[in-house]
Amino acid sequence: MMMAQIQQKEDRLSLQPKKFVMWLFVFASFMIFAALTSGFMVYAGGRGHALNVILPNIFMYSTGVLIISSVTLFLATRATKRQEVSKQRLFITLTMILGVIFFGLQIDGWRILTEMNIFFVEPNASRSFIYIFTGVHLLHIIAGLLLLTSALYTTYRSKPQSIIQFRLEIASIFWHFLDIIWIYLYVFLLLNQN
Amino acid sequence: MSTVAVHDHSVSHDHDHEHHHHDTFITKYVFSQDHKMIAKQFLITGITMAVIAMLLSILFRIQLAYPDKTFPLLTTLLGRFAPNGRLDPEFYLSLVTIHGTIMVFFVLTAGLSGTFSNLLIPLQVGARDMASPFVNMLSYWFFFGASIVMLSSFFVQKGPAGAGWTIYPPLSALPKAMKGSEMGMTLWLISMVMFIASSLMGGINYVSTVLNMRTKGMDLWKMPLTVWAFFLTAILGILSFPVLVAGVVLLIFDRSFGTSFYLSDIVMNGKLLPYSGGSPILFQHLFWFLGHPEVYIVIMPAMGISSEIIAVNARKPIFGYHAMVYSLIGISTLSFIVWGHHMFVTGMNPFLGGVFMITTLIIAVPSAVKTFNWIATIWRGNIRFTPAMLFAIGLVSFFISGGVTGIFLGNSALDIPLHDTYFVVAHFHLVMGSAAIFGMLAGVYHWFPKLFAGRLMDEKLGYFHFWVTFICAYLVFFPMHFMGLDGVPRRYYAMTEFPAFNHWLSVNTFITWAAIVAALAQVSFLYNFFSSIFFGKRATQNPWNANTLEWTAPMEHIHGNWRGDIPTVYRWPYDYSKPGHDEDFIPQTVPLSETMSSNLPHDFEDNPAGLEIYNEWAKANRPSEVK
Structure with missing residues (x-):
């Protein structure tokens, strides 16, 4: 009994640094997006072309979907803390489905952009930047979906509650970050539409 | 994030350590998750890369010293890269590029931080291992992969990348521009992406370990300066390497997909290419936003190592411990707002140039604080001149003589005539090249007993290694200042063919021979290093009578x-x-x-x-x- 208590205490102690690892990774990712948006400003502010694109509405819908997915993920976290396993699984799955829908909407956004004759490979690199922003963000979404999968998978294994909670926390830190970074990119593009 | 790791490190009882681990050869030596083994892997890979980069430099030094002579041996060794006994001019550019890339990234970033952060952070803050041992292992294997990809570029038809280690577009963005912009450049980019992934994984681990896993009583102000330096270096890496990723991603799209982020108005073979509006300066901004913190990523661990070694061997407390920490913090902060001094001649607004000049010159303040503190620590100390101590003092010497020329180059007006001359080459080879290498060697001599279970390196060979390397490094780099002041440009295949620079040929020959002697001296180090692993003198548990925690750990490596x-x-x-x-x-x-x-x-x-x-x-x- 004593031994088990020590074990658990140490477990928690050694999970904390790993959570911190995720925070640092979030900082590193943020720097990529900061660099890309600064690149856009240097390009468009210099001799480069302006964007001159009215963003299609589909990006507004995808933003909505991503925000809702953050809400469902929050509900999943709450369910985990209350140890309501079935609710927890439901909300994680819901978050993942919304994530996939977001992914699809972004790709469809690309299709609509090409129909508007706005291509990735074209002399106006401001327009190429739209694809770079969304593309690099989608790569992160894939990573986020993998983290959510691992969080969901853990609930089906006989793992201690601390591990289940930890996996979900890791996934939530990253997923909420992706939500915020997408809003940042979207607002950035909206402000630079002209 | 693996559950295995969670259980492994939760154990705090004697007998468990003896029963838990049945390592196979693969888990112990190859895919090891133990920070001490990973440190050794980084060190030996780093030394291998350093030897390769050194040999490359000897090759291009031979060309500079004897531009008219033919060496049939070169053809035998290099084949199509050295037809008729002379280096191919484009291969010369590849040699310069890969020498720079390997030294800056693979030796002095991964080899230095990778080795000593891995070895010393857990041992000096009192942790059982890194925050995430699995990610730590991945970090090494990404580095190893990056090394292989980088070296593999010597085996492609057109040779390795040749646009310089800074790979400025448009040269690097147009595969048809030169031999070194083709497959070799693609491999360079792939290798660097892997390298950055490795660096980030390592750096994230170091920061998390320092902040979360210190032993009882080890508050931040009780940490040795080594740990402070590794910690701040890792933060710099986390903030700056992602920016290079962004820059490289855009470059890859320009190269292979036809976007115009960096390209505009390019005429090739009389044909106007469709790129428009792009800005090669944009790449320089993104590159140097990493590139300048990168030079501090290179030097700060070496500074931390030297601070520790100088205090231990002067038998005195480090002079101004708090000032040493604050100056490291100052350097780290300032390093992010000085990148423009690499771009003074890009047509930058003179006002902006003035701002970058001021921030650059301010960095001299914390740097000088460190230098004075090292000297004050040695002052009237009870000095033991171990090889490690000599190399640490060597770092101080190089840092001063290389740092002084930094004040010249940091001036936006003076930089105009000095830019891209041998003056710059002399400056950075002393201040970050030689200085950081000496810090790394000091660390190897000092912590050898910790790396290789209680063995010591041979002292006499160490002294020989130090004096020859130290003197030759000055003989190589000091004359370059004068060449630079005379306007001799860097990266030229045969600049002495120009009548204006003809008279520098004798100096070039002298430098080359000094470089060859320095290279031969490294053989004594390699012999000393590898033979001492097996036959070195046995050390006591705390051979240098040092205070830090790593010497309280048992000599044999235990998990x-x-x-x-x-x-x-x-x-x-x-x-x-x-x-x-x-x-x-x-x-x-x-x-x-x-x-x-x-x-x-x-x-x-x-x-x-x-x-x-x-x-x-x-x-x-x-x-x-x-x-």
């Missing part, structure tokens, strides 16, 4: 570093030659209650109860001193 509990820390790491103590060092694990005769009132700054006990003791034992 989890300490048997039983991790030692508690009671004092800062620099209690050397403390008056009133019978030995000239007091390890961090010795509580103040055991050293009553040497305690001072300021040891109890935030400990009123301790101060009271101290005062009572002083009243009883040292009545003359109590007021």
Whole structure:
């Protein structure tokens, strides 16, 4: 009994640094997006072309979907803390489905952009930047979906509650970050539409 | 994030350590998750890469010294890269590029931080391993993969990348521009993406370990300067490497997909290419936003290592411990706002150039603080000239003589004539090349017993290695200042063919021979290093009588570093030659209650109860001193 208590205490102690690892990774990712948006400003502010694109509405819908997915993920976290396993699984799955829908909407956004004759490979690199922003963000979404999968998978294994909670926390830190970074990119593009 | 790791490191009882781990060869030596083994992997890979980069430099030095002679041996060795006994001019550019890339990234970033952050952070802060041992292992294997990809570019038809280690577009963005922009450049980019992934994984681990896993009593102000330096270096890496990723991603799209982020108005073979509006300067901004912090990523670990070694071997507390930490923090912060000084001649607004000039010159302040503190630490110390100490002093010497020329180059007006001349080459080879290499070598000599279970390297060979390398490094780089002042440009295949620079040929020959002697001296190091792993003299557990925690760990490598509990820390790491103590060092694990005769009132700054006990003791034992 004593031994088990020590074990658990140490477990928690050694999970904390790993959570911190995720925070640092979030900082590193943020720097990529900061660099890309600064690149856009240097390009468009210099001799480069302006964007001159009215963003299609589909990006507004995808933003909505991503925000809702953050809400469902929050509900999943709450369910985990209350140890309501079935609710927890439901909300994680819901978050993942919304994530996939977001992914699809972004790709469809690309299709609509090409129909508007706005291509990735074209002399106006401001327009190429739209694809770079969304593309690099989608790569992160894939990573986020993998983290959510691992969080969901853990609930089906006989793992201690601390591990289940930890996996979900890791996934939530990253997923909420992706939500915020997408809003940042979207607002950035909206402000630079002209 | 693996559950295995969670269980492994939760164990704190003796017998568990002996029963838990049945390592196979693969898990012990290849895919090891133990920070000490990963440190060795980084070190040996780093040394291998350093030797390769050194040989490359000898090759292009031969070309510079003997531009008219033919060496049939070169053709035998290099084949199509050296037809008719002379280096191919484009291959010369590849040699310069890969030499720079390997030295800056693979040796002085991964080889230096990778080795010593991995070895020393857990051992000096008192942790059983890194925050995430699995990610740590991945970090090494990404580095190894990056090394292989980088070297593999020597085996493609057109040879390795040739646009310089800074790979400025448009040269690097147009595969048809030159031989070195084709497949070799693609491999360079792939290799660097892997390298950045490795660096980030390592850096994230170091920061998390330092902030979360310190042993009891080890507050931030009790950490050795090595740990401070590795910690701040890792932060710089986390913030700056992602920016290079962004820059490289855009470059890849320009190269392979036809976007115009960096390209505009390019005419090739009389044909106007469709790129428009792009800006090669944009790449320089993104590159140097990483590139400048990168030079501090290179030098700061070496500074930390030297601070520690100088204090240990001068048998004195480091002079100005807080100032040393704050100057590291100052350098780290300033390093992000000086990148423009690499771009003074890009047509930058003179006002902006002035701003970058001021920030650049301000960096001299914390750098000078460090230098003065090293010298003040040595001043009237009870110095032991071990090989490690000599190399640490060598770092101080190079850092001064290379740093002084930085003040010249940091001036936006002076930089115009000096830009891209040998003056710049001399400056950075002294201040970050030689200095950082000496810091790394100092670390290898000093912590060899920790790396390779209680063996020492041979001292006499160490002295020989130091003196030859030290003198030759000055002989190589010092004359370059004068070439630069005369306007000799860098990266030229045969600049002495120009009548204006003809008279520098004799100096070039001299430099080349100094470089060859320096390279030969490294053989003594390699022999010393590898033979000492197996046959080195046995060391005691604490061979240098040092205070830091790593010397309290058992000599043989055990998983989890300490048997039983991790030692508690009671004092800062620099209690050397403390008056009133019978030995000239007091390890961090010795509580103040055991050293009553040497305690001072300021040891109890935030400990009123301790101060009271101290005062009572002083009243009883040292009545003359109590007021």
